[in-house]
Amino acid sequence: MKMNRLFWAAAALTLFFVLSCAGNLELRKRQEETTRDLGEVHMGRGDYISALREFLKAEKIYPDDPYLQNDLGLLYKKKERFDLSITHFKRALALKPDYADAKNNLGTVYMAQEDWDTAIVVFKEITGDLLYATPQNPLFNLGLAYYHKNAYEPAEKYFNDCLKYYQDGFRKDITYIKTLYHLGRIYLSSERIPQAVSVLEKAIQDAPRAAELYLYLGNAHTLSRDYQKGLNAYNKVIELAPDTPLAREAKEKAASIKNLNPK
Numbered sequence: 001m002k003m004n005r006l007f008w009a010a011a012a013l014t015l016f017f018v019l020s021c022a023g024n025l026e027l028r029k030r031q032e033e034t035t036r037d038l039g040e041v042h043m044g045r046g047d048y049i050s051a052l053r054e055f056l057k058a059e060k061i062y063p064d065d066p067y068l069q070n071d072l073g074l075l076y077k078k079k080e081r082f083d084l085s086i087t088h089f090k091r092a093l094a095l096k097p098d099y100a101d102a103k104n105n106l107g108t109v110y111m112a113q114e115d116w117d118t119a120i121v122v123f124k125e126i127t128g129d130l131l132y133a134t135p136q137n138p139l140f141n142l143g144l145a146y147y148h149k150n151a152y153e154p155a156e157k158y159f160n161d162c163l164k165y166y167q168d169g170f171r172k173d174i175t176y177i178k179t180l181y182h183l184g185r186i187y188l189s190s191e192r193i194p195q196a197v198s199v200l201e202k203a204i205q206d207a208p209r210a211a212e213l214y215l216y217l218g219n220a221h222t223l224s225r226d227y228q229k230g231l232n233a234y235n236k237v238i239e240l241a242p243d244t245p246l247a248r249e250a251k252e253k254a255a256s257i258k259n260l261n262p263k
Contacts, residue, residue, distance in 0.1 A: 032062035036071060043075055051075055066096035070105065077109055085109045100132040107141055116145045136165040140175050143182065152186050159183045177207045184216055188223070196220040211241035215250055227257050 039054030055072050058065070069092035076085035089106035092099055107122035123138040123145065132138075143158035159179045166176050180203035187196035200217040207213060218233030234257070237250035 028062045029065070032058045032065055032068065035061065036065065036068045040071060043071070043078075048075060048078055052079075064095055066092040066099050066102065069095065070099065070102045073102065073105055073109070077105070077112065080112075082109050082113055098129075098131075100126045100129050100138075101134075104138050104141065107138065111141065111145060111148075114148070116149050119145045136162045136170060136175055139165075140179050143179065147182055147186070152189065156183065156186050159186075172206050177203050177210065177213075181210075181213060181216070184213075184220070188216065188220060191223070193220055193224045197224070209240055211237045211244075211246050214240070215246055218250065218253060222253065222257060227260065231257050 035054050035058035039051045039058065042048075042051035042054060052075055055068060055075060058068050059072070062068075069088045073085045073088035073092065076082070076088060086106065086109055089102050089109065092102040093106070096102070103122060103126050107119045110116075110119035110122060120142060123142045126132060126138045127135070127142065129135065139158050139162040143155045143162060146152075146155035146158065149155075159182060162175070162179050163183075166172055170176075180199045184196045184200040184203070187193070187199065197217065197220045200213055200220060204210070204213050204217065214233045214236040218230045218237065221227070221230035221233060231254055234250040234254040238247045238254075241247050
């Protein structure tokens with residue numbers, strides 16, 4: 001009888017400690033999330049020092065939050081500490097292997113280091129993830145990596161795969177504009193001028209103040225010998241981005257058109 005009482009007393013004490021530890025863990029997680037949220041606000045405002053301070057504080061409270069590790073990876077990427085950025089993105093993936101955003105972010109760090117081949121491997125791992133909310137992003141990044149390798153055929157394929165999501169109803173965003181821009185440059189390099197004009201004009205519809213788009217549109221019109229449209233595009237560059245290298249290039253090309261077509 002005495003042994004039974006001792007057993008139940010020990011069991012109750014063990015349960016108390018388990019519940020107490022579980023309660024403490026939940027409290028730590030909530031404290032960490034609150035601190036992480038504050039860090040994200042600072043990072044969104046561009047105050048990276050304050051953001052890092054909050055993220056490191058959160059990591060001391062509870063380091064096993066994959067979202068915190070992803071935030072740290074993003075912050076170190078902004079500060080160009082790519083070694084630390086990679087470490088934290090890999091930590092996020094170790095904690096949550098299906099964390100597609102962290103994997104895409106990891107690939108972008110390899111892109112920043114111009115390690116195109118490693119980036120391609122990483123992006124390909126998530127292109128088939130049917131649960132990824134933004135599948136266009138790794139497709140664009142794959143296209144961009146191949147573009148920088150001067151492998152224009154696969155780059156064009158992945159850029160077009162990216163655009164299919166927007167054709168299916170995804171909201172047009174900066175990735176959409178960048179995809180059209182790089183496709184336009186690929187078409188220009190392969191002398192597919194009508195296609196270049198088409199995609200660059202589509203991009204301008206959604207980014208009418210992007211001077212670089214007008215520069216390449218001017219190039220496309222000039223190559224097709226539509227000099228007036230080329231001149232109009234170059235003048236738009238000068239209007240949107242005065243006193244910049246883009247404007248100086250546009251002025252030189254506009255002058256060349258006037259020499260070809262003095263009327």
